[in-house]
Amino acid sequence: SRVLIIGDFDVDGATATALFMRGFGLLGYPNDKVSFLVPNRFEFAYGLSHELVEEAKKWQQHLLINDDNGIANHDGVAAAKQYGWDVIITDHHLPRETLPNADVIVNPNCVDNDFPSKNLAGVGVAFYVLLALKKTLQAQGWFDQFNQKALPNLTQLLDLVALGTVADVVPLDRNNRILVEHGLKQIRQQQSCVGIQALFEVAGKNFQQAVASDLSFACAPRLNAAGRLDDITVGIHCLLTDDFNQARMYAKQLNDYNQERKIIEATMKDQALNTLAQLDQTLQANQQALPPILCLYDESWHQGVVGILASRIKEQYHRPCIIFANSNETAESPTQNELEQPSSVQIKGSARSVEGIHIRDLLAEINRRYPDLIPMFGGHAMAAGLTLDRVDFSRFKQILEAVAQAYCHEDCLTESLYTDGALHAEELTLKVAEMLRYAAPWGQHFPEPLFDGHFIIQRKTVLKEKHLRLELSPVSDTASNKPPNNTNRVQGIIFNTDVTQWPSEQAQVHLLYQFDVNEFRGHRSPQLMIKKRL
Template sequence: MTPAAPRIRRRDPVTPGESWPGNVPPLLRRIYAARGADRFELARPRLSDLLPPDALGGLAAALELLAAAIRDGRHIVVVGDFDCDGATACAVGVRGLRMLGAKRVSHAVPNRMVHGYGLSPALVDELAALQPELLVTVDHGIACHAGVAAARARGWQVLVTDHHLPGQQLPPADAIVNPNCAGDAFPSKCLAGVGVIFYVLVALRRHLRQAGAFPQGEPDLSTLLDLVAVGTIADLVPLDANNRALAAAGLRRLRAGQGCAGLRALVEVCGRDMACLTAADIGFAVGPRLNAAGRLEDMALGIECLLTDDPARARELAGILNDINAERRAVQQAMTDDAEAALSRARIGEGAPPLAPCLFDPEWHPGVVGLVASKMKERLHRPVLAFAPAEPGAQVLRGSARSIPGFHIRDALAAVDARHPGLVQRFGGHAMAAGLTLDLANLPAFEQAWLAHAQAALDDGLLQAELLSDGELLPQEFDRFHAEALRDGGPWGQGFPEPLFDGHFEVLEWRPIGERHLRLRLRHPERREPLAAIHFGGWQGGAPAPHLHLAYRLQPDDYRGGAAVQLVVEHAAPA
């Protein structure tokens, strides 16, 4: 399948302010300014710039619950979720509560194939053996009405900490902390689940301090920021100034070798250099290995890796997670091939793909459908839903949805649900990603309703893929100094994208690498020295055009070392 051809559009130039440290090069200043950070304090926010937790709705009730549980020695069970955000949030919750004096803290996480999503009644039944007195959900709970009610019916208290968008009604929890609840005054709505529980712990420390709980000195919660950074980056929440401060501080800990044993082991098994770890390394290497456990096996493995302080055990668990991730890649590739074949058969009109594809295969794995939806969304630049049986042969389907800018996927599901009550069993998510459950028998009716909504909401402008470029690099900026400044100038990510440039180049040499990649040697029209480039997925079976218009990133070439740099090509078109 040929990917949708994007249009390269250069960002409007923005003049940066004048108050910059001398060690920030002009290139980086203009890139920051183009992202709305026209002064150093906005470009590189510090922990001292973090928003205070006071405006979080439900915080006072949450602190009373937690403080009483710690004071009375109650059994607190932190209930995580089966993705990277949920796993890191669970580890932060367990570690943080113990640091703050809780003596009886356990954790649990649903198994995707056994319990379904979040705090379900099935999970509550299983948790009864632990005899919990307070459940603390992290990265889920806002849509878990039945599970919360089941826990309350057993006499347990429930604190929901979440960041997903709520429905019209909130679950019957004792307290809810979620910056995205209606009327919540917390200025940033971008916290990941791990960010929400970290904020709750920071506020709890202050609450306990005021009660005289730390006569020997209070614990340093900044030691949890490595986990906060990984969960925040991996969950693809927008990196606003608040999240950048959290993520940057966590990355600094990791680069200094101060991360928890599990994250250090995961970075090692990924083959990444800890000293110059980037947000991209987390997003494309560390995060997927944690996520793989929740997709194919049991996220309890991932959480154990994040909670152990034994380096040998951490390396053992990281190796297991690495093996599971290799299996996940194979499953994903097979399912992606199936999806491409289905879409090729479904092309309509003059070869155009469906407006908002709705894919299902009875042999697919429910833990991987989100990755398939994401891959198809990237290739087609259309919203995509992918479904699989909740378990082999089941009549209940689990679906994942991925969207494009301008089409709010969770709100779209809500609109379909409002027009066709009962069609969808449950749903939840964000603007760009969501999940849902429905009966197999309802899939044809759902697909019809979904496509009708997409047809009304999508227009040609939204369906045109765009690459936003930071313009051309100056001839003297193709060097190691600027490549390292760009690498270390982040964290880059959702809402604060990694710098991307475009320009015209002559192809001097080329050769395929493996089955799908292309190695290039290029000449810039204003440089004598050739430039090395790599285009992942760029090998199309024939010679590239002699002159190319490229969208690319400038990176240090650590393989060649020294002063070497390379262009990582994101898109190539004949010039």
């Protein structure tokens, strides 16, 4: 039978697709019988849409396997079944009350699923499906035909599991930490796919020193950029090739996408912050506060970058944020036909939330009260996606803010900083930085240690007008007013900051930071990764 893998256009979906493709090969399934299809976000709706099913007919497959999507795609599954295809859904997103009519649904978050690890990413679900498939094939004697001394070792795919798990920011519970750590070990030992090695190279990172944050900040943004701006297929090819020169070519292309994404994001962020600043000023003049949830739309915004922008706004204002853009980036202005039939024009939104406010449940509550308002939505506690008719945006925003007033507790909207205290001057060493670095993987619900302390700025260097490198001397003991320890200096860096707001050299500052290792031209040194000035 021909098998078609239906993926998603983010890193979790891309790694799950690559994992299924590689996994089927390891299990002995003919390569010419397995293909993949990932919807381009500018042409198709999320997941297995009715339109994607029509596109999938070209592959003449008998079996559809959805990875990291499908749990909300009732219409798409129904369309696939009409063609006589078998449909397997492997997903981790929260299901609605009714499930699609698929032949098999594998989702640890379904009510009747007793799998204990509920926080798996989509790629984690795919990995366990392959493990179960291997066990079944072994029981049926499938591997006897290959005359191999050993069974296929699927743990060699854990590099993909680690990358997708970290990139999707799922909680790093005990099981996910095990999966990520084993995947990182493979990367450090040069046993990962060459595509991941090429991504480390183009990012200027040493894969032999790989930690979870490298997956978050070096690999994931480059893969995601392809899905945001064009098509994630190039990223999947990067993860599938076994030719390092080809992988380098793909990685270079992904890096170019990421540079373009940064430019687009910066423009959108400036526009959004200006809009919010004006709103804040108006509300303050009327002695009103910002709404508990922020919701913005601009017809010029790029739909591929709305998720990142929502994250940035959420971090700055510490409240949930939903950012909308036109569903097709070319539809910046409505056509005459769209003006006559405005409900035909849709916008896509990306939501990000803060701890204590379950954004997917909030959307579900709105959908329960106003079932005609949101054509499609899905997600989980901290992130979600949705589609609206453009004419309904103002109505949706009004309803959203009203429902959020009762749904969002004030405590959740007040940022609280919990730190591990201060590191003493004698602890600001490379040994301690390395100890913290390799006690990882750190991540969601298992955060990297966060410290705060007082320092004297000895030297200040501005980088690219928005980053700041500092040479710092720790203040030995602020309680007893001991003098600064000028003999023990440490480097610090903060990214994307307003450099004009920082004091001059010799000033004392109170910093919130993580302690890490900086590697430059083979030289390793301790460095404060500064999060903010307190």
